[in-house]
Amino acid sequence: MNKKIIFAILIAFGAFAGGCQNKQDNTDKKTETKDVAPKASLSVSTVKPQQTLLHKTINANGNVxxxxxxxxxxxxxxxxxxxxLVNIGDQVKRGQVLARFAAATIExxxxxxxxxxxxAQxxxxxxxxxxxxxxxxxxxxALSKQQIEQYITAEATAKARLNASQANLNAQNIRLKQTAVLAPxxxxxxxxxxxxxxxxAAGQELFRLIRKGRIEWRADLTSADISQIKTGMKARITLPDGSSTHGKVRTIAPSVDAKTRxxxxxxxMPAGSAKIGMFARGDFVIGETNSLTLPNSAIVMRDGFAYVMQVESNHKIKQTKVQLGQRKDDRVEILNLAATDANFVESGGAFLADGDSVRVISK
Incomplete structure (x- = not known):
């Protein structure tokens, strides 16, 4: 009887001990699960904003x-x-013969x-x-007064006829010279x-000549910007093929168009640097300033807006909307960057979203 009681007590104790162990194991698993860090979605390198010397410019469009x-x-x-004697594109000198008319009738x-x-002589x-x-x-x-006056009048008439003939000859000589069309x-x-x-017919156009070969860019600026432009200021002009050239402000129109303002x-512009009629974009350099910039690869464009991917201390991504300014080489000015000393994803930000975890690679 006593042996049965002891055996039952041992079985109950074993069951209790087993239950406590299972509860402890489950608690340890839950704790372990909580302690596991989220898996990083991408390995990235980071970059900090830099102070870059940028030219303060005013943009404009216009024709050459x-x-x-x-x-x-x-x-x-x-x-x-x-x-x-000449074709389009030929360079000519002042007084050079460009064309000749037939002069047989004038001769x-x-x-x-x-x-x-x-x-008449x-x-x-x-x-x-x-x-x-x-x-x-x-x-x-011997002669009457009337006869004498007739002889004197005949002499004056003959002089006038001679002068008229000489004037007509001079006019024809001028016409003969004009049969050669000269460069002005x-x-x-x-x-x-x-x-x-x-x-x-007289006055009918034969040629058009670009004087001195000089060309210019006629830039349209708004009323707000025109006051900042000064004579002699430098401009950088970008042509349709992507090439660029430099120019200098010669003069500014004294009036503003009443319709376009x-x-x-x-x-x-340098002679031969562009073709007349080309549309060109450009900017006027009005000063210099130090601005915060990031590499162009760090900018992510989404839905027409610019973003940068800030890497926080817990290696999570914070997507930040920014406003872009000027560009210089491969760097872009950031106008409204609050975290000036933060780390940002250098490239590949387009594959990340707000809240993603990343693994930072040391350079």
């Missing part, structure tokens, strides 16, 4: 145009264009005028002789509508 473009036209009327007219002058000689004889005998009474200045031929064999700034 000729500094001055001369229109070269026919000076004579009704002549046939015989030859054209014929000149020969006729020369004959008229010879005839002979008539003047005869009239002068008659007038001189009349004057010498006017006191003798050094420059580059930008347009060449002249066609051999065409009869041109924009003013034009005329910027001298």
């Amino acid at each position: 145009a000729a500094w001055q473009e001369s229109s070269i036209s026919a000076e004579t009327n009704g002549l046939l264009l015989r030859e054209v 014929t007219d000149i020969a006729q005028m020369q004959a008229n002058i010879a005839e 002979a008539m003047l000689t005869e009239a002068s002789s008659n007038a001189n004889r009349a004057r010498s005998i006017q006191d003798s009474g 200045d050094d420059g580059i031929i930008s347009q060449n509508p002249a066609t051999v064999g065409t009869v041109y 924009n003013a034009v700034v005329f910027v001298d």
Whole structure:
């Protein structure tokens, strides 16, 4: 009887001990589960914001145009264009012959005028002789006063005819010179509508010339920005193919367009650096400033906004919306960065989200 009682007590004690052990094991497992750190989703390298010297600029758009473009036209009327000696893009010098008109008709007219002058000269000689004889005998009474006046008048008429003939000859000589179309200045031929064999009227355009080969960028600036631009200020101009060149402000328009409220700034460009009519973007350097920047690879664009991925002390990501400023080489200005000494994901931020855990790799 006693043995049965002892055996039952031993079985109950064993069951109690087993239950306590199982409870302890479960508690240890729960504790262990709580202590396990979340698994990192990505290994990243970090970078801190840097102070970078940036140029303070004003951006503008505009067209490339000729500094001055001369229109070269026919000076004579009704002549046939015989030859054209230049093409578009040719560089020419002041006084260089660009084209020639047929001069045969003018040369014929000149020969006729020369004959008229010879005839007028002979008539003047005869009239002068008659007038001189009349004057010498006017006191003798051999000729009436009326006859004497007729001889003197004939002499004056002959002089006038000679002068008119000489004037006509000079006019024809001028026309003969005008059959050669000359460059009014050094420059580059930008347009060449002249066609051999065409009869041109006076004033009809034959060529267009970019004077001195000078070109300029005509930048449109708002009323708010125009006051910050000064003559002589430097500008960096970006052309449609991505290349860039530099220019200098020559002058500023004295008025603002009443419709657009924009003013034009005329910027001298190096000759041959761009083509007339090109659209170009540019910026004017108005000062320098030290600004916080991050590498371009650290910027993540989402839904049209810019973000940076800040790595917090617990290795979790904090997605921060930022406003971007200027760019210099591979760095971007951050305008509203509050955590100036924080660590940010250097690259690969597009694969991360707010709250993700990362493993930081030392450089």
